[in-house]
Amino acid sequence: MSTHIIRRIFLYISTVSIAFVLILASLSSGCTDTGKTEEETVIGTILHDDNGTYIIQVENGTRYVPVNLDEEYQIDGMVVGFRGITLENDSVAESPGIPIEIHYIGTYVPPGANATLKLEKKLP
Incomplete structure (x- = not known):
């Protein structure tokens, strides 16, 4: 595998991981748009x-x-x-x-x- 492909894979995994962590954090906080x-x-x-x-x-x-x-x-x-x-x-x-x-x-x-x-x- 070339270095370019490996970097793209790591970038994709990092982006997906960050998005997953942010979504998980917002769901676990119990907050809603209305504050109810x-x-x-x-x-x-x-x-x-x-x-x-x-x-x-x-x-x-x-x-x-x-x-x-x-x-x-x-x-x-x-x-x-x-x-x-x-x-x-x-x-x-x-x-x-x-x-x-x-x-x-x-x-x-x-x-x-x-x-x-x-x-x-x-x-x-």
């Missing part, structure tokens, strides 16, 4: 803070601030299961939690009461 992340169903307690904001606090201490919490669920102490998309927190400097757009929500009854979680309502 799909969430799994989470169980949390609705809290009403002194500023009039409704927060959903989950067992591990994470606090979500729903941007579209229906009045039916604006009850301090209500335990709910919910699923939605977290939003970027750039617009609110002192937010008490992670902004979330709720897509599904339902009241949660603990398993000791022989009930299961059913997400009852789809919010816009």
Whole structure:
């Protein structure tokens, strides 16, 4: 093989390798064009803070601030299961939690009461 062909092969392999690494890095970062992340169903307690904001606090201490919490669920102490998309927190400097757009929500009854979680309502 000539040196010219070997250089072309190495150049091709290098280009493909760099492209592969860049694509892999962008996919593994979890970032999207919109900055939104799909969430799994989470169980949390609705809290009403002194500023009039409704927060959903989950067992591990994470606090979500729903941007579209229906009045039916604006009850301090209500335990709910919910699923939605977290939003970027750039617009609110002192937010008490992670902004979330709720897509599904339902009241949660603990398993000791022989009930299961059913997400009852789809919010816009």
